[in-house]
Amino acid sequence: MSRKNEHTIPKLPKVPERFAMVYLAIEFFIVFISLPLAIYINRRSFGPFLIPLLLLFAVIFAIFLLTDPTFDRRSLIRVTNFYTCMRQTLLTFIIWSATIMLICVVFRPDLIFAFPRNNPKIWIMVLLLYPLLSVYPQEIIFRTFIFHRYQPLFPNRSSMIIASGISFGLAHLFFANWIAPLLSFAGGILFGRTYAQTSSTLLVSIEHAIWGNFIFTIGLGWYFYGGSIS
Numbered sequence: 001m002s003r004k005n006e007h008t009i010p011k012l013p014k015v016p017e018r019f020a021m022v023y024l025a026i027e028f029f030i031v032f033i034s035l036p037l038a039i040y041i042n043r044r045s046f047g048p049f050l051i052p053l054l055l056l057f058a059v060i061f062a063i064f065l066l067t068d069p070t071f072d073r074r075s076l077i078r079v080t081n082f083y084t085c086m087r088q089t090l091l092t093f094i095i096w097s098a099t100i101m102l103i104c105v106v107f108r109p110d111l112i113f114a115f116p117r118n119n120p121k122i123w124i125m126v127l128l129l130y131p132l133l134s135v136y137p138q139e140i141i142f143r144t145f146i147f148h149r150y151q152p153l154f155p156n157r158s159s160m161i162i163a164s165g166i167s168f169g170l171a172h173l174f175f176a177n178w179i180a181p182l183l184s185f186a187g188g189i190l191f192g193r194t195y196a197q198t199s200s201t202l203l204v205s206i207e208h209a210i211w212g213n214f215i216f217t218i219g220l221g222w223y224f225y226g227g228s229i230s
Helices: 017-041 043-066 082-107 114-118 120-149 157-175 179-198 201-218 220-224
Strands: none
Touching (some): 017 157, 043 120, 082 179, 082 201, 114 120, 114 220, 120 157, 120 179, 120 201, 157 179, 157 220, 179 201, 179 220, 201 220
16 A cells, blocks of 8 residues: 555544544444345345446445545556556466466366357457446455555555455355355455555556456356356
């Protein structure tokens, strides 16, 4: 996270200072633990509204950030050290994508490239729209907002990254399978590390989009598809 905001307390409602940490802890528990569990329990009702809900929450959290005088707005579009970040991102991607591909070939060969083979037009549409309608909103919520809002609760980098990863994994319980939250937790750790290094929503969104489009392309996107919810 950026040095400017590292020790800055985010804007809070008018509560006594001694209760500020308790307030933040309760808020974090309600928004990023209780709410995902509630949505999971009622997942059949929420299924058709997945993207609208995501966009709604992203807008709400973006408004919180933009109206908070302690938030550095440059974080939303920062491109400092772009080439260094992308080099690290691509190196990590090459190593781990090959591993995931191998696992998928062994355990779910039926899914390999099923999406582009069976629905090429929809696949291309997903590749184009997913970064805009899903990735960037998710990064506003699970990296930018969490890292800024709750840094007093998680004062060191490792705990902040883990909190972001757990929150991201819990949000994917919605899909009612163990693959989605497990992969999302791992991705949340990876994306959290990148955000901690760059304080850039844009750069971490590029990384997220690379991984997300890869997951959809090789067939694992089935586990992240609202229509598969049972």
